[in-house]
Amino acid sequence: MAGEAIIRPAASDDLEAFFAYLNDHLRDNGSGATALFMPMPRAASRFGPERETAFRHAFASALGQPGWRRLWLAHDSDGAIRGHIDLRARPEGACTHRALLGMGVHRDARQQGLGGRLVAVAAAWAASEAVLDWIDLEVLSVNLPARQLYARCGFVQTGETADMFRIDGEALAYTFMSLALR
Template sequence: MAGGAIIRAAGGDDLDAFFVYLNDHLRDNGSGTTALFMPMPRAASRFGPEREAAFRKALGIALGQPGWRRLWLAIDAQGGIAGHIDLRARPEGACAHRTLLGMGVHRDARKQGLGARLIDLAATWAAGEAGLDWIDLEVLSVNAAARQLYGRCGFVQTGDIADMFRIDGEALAYTFMSRRLRNF
């Protein structure tokens, strides 16, 4: 599925299909052999209308302004979404030189190198067009596959908070990772 995926910036016309894909993707959150990857209960793993509206709004905010967000989609040969990556402004005003990363890869496209391709594209954009110095991310510590991918892509662990979340009766830690793009 992912071998020939084309990665491109998402436009407004892509968002309805993106949210369908994202909610399908969230069905995997902590199911079967897939680690919990979003800090939300398994039965409530959904990107609701309020979050969709906020996401749409953020995509329209100019780069460098508080609340901006950018999204790229990996489109497979059949025209379906095989994965996504988004970068967004950090909420702290003095952190305009940094961005937060979010991403996901469709269950049928995992372990084929698509995640690394998405990260490389986003990092190139962030260092170039956006002029950012750092990409930060937060990942549930139980998600070993994601942490390994991020490590292979140049992210280093910068912190860990034990018992950050209590979800479905589990105490879950949160790992913080960063990748330097440019020197200050």
Template sequence: MQLDKERRVTKEIRFIAENELHNFFEYLSLQIAENGQGDVPLFQPMSADVSVMSEQMKLRFSQGVATHFPDAGWRKLWIATDEKKQICGHIDLRPLAEAHTEHRALLGMGVHNDARRTGLGKQLIKTIVSWARDETELQWIDLWVMSNNLPAIALYQKTGFIKNGEIEDMFRIDGNSYSYINMSLKL
């Protein structure tokens, strides 16, 4: 899926419909395949040689989207589409696994390579922050980011996330050591 490189503005950011998950999985599979390829930093803790979307990942998204907030296992997923209705980015929130963390949510996001550096990442974050503030009692949004993913870290800092800590040498992938950074945004 090649997006129009001239496109600079996303036409729509919206919740995904369950019947659109197949298209989302196609988009996400292509995005995950970019993990650690060329000048794209490793953004998923998996080898660049085997960066694929697993059936388990599809199942987690499918089950989460089908679960209403704030029921156990919920996931809210927004997609960004361009004027051709192609998915060019996504962002999701889901609960943390630990007990007594109902006031927090974990963020995951991605932007198609052709849509990076267009302001879409900021738009996606603004969308979920507005939803969380207006529609929920969430007080914090947390995320984990690979320490080598400097563009993502810069985006998160620009949108108000603060670094809470870093786990040094968290992953050893393809002979390299990677740290994992935890960041949070207070709503």
């Protein structure tokens, strides 16, 4: 299925379907054999209305403006969203040459190469933008599949903070990784 997925930049008309997909995706956060991938309690893993509003505002912001965000979606042949990747401005004002990455792959499309394809699309776009030199990401250290994917895509671990989060009674570390675009 991932080989058939078409990856394209999202439009504002895609956001409602994206938020529905994302909330379904977040149901997997730390459930069963899936590693905890978002730093939020398993029972409260949801992209709420306040986050949707902030996402919409960032999505509408121009590259280079504080808080900008870009999103790509992978759709299967039936039009269902199978994965996403987004790049966004770092919150620190002196970091306009860097972007933060976020991504996810639908449970039915994992382990099929879609994650690597999504990273390649976002990295190619970022490399084409004269203002971006780096892509950074933050990943829960227990999420070994994601860390391995990012390493295969050229990201290098730049640090780790032990006991960054305490979620559902568990102390969790955060791994920081970066990809140089130039």
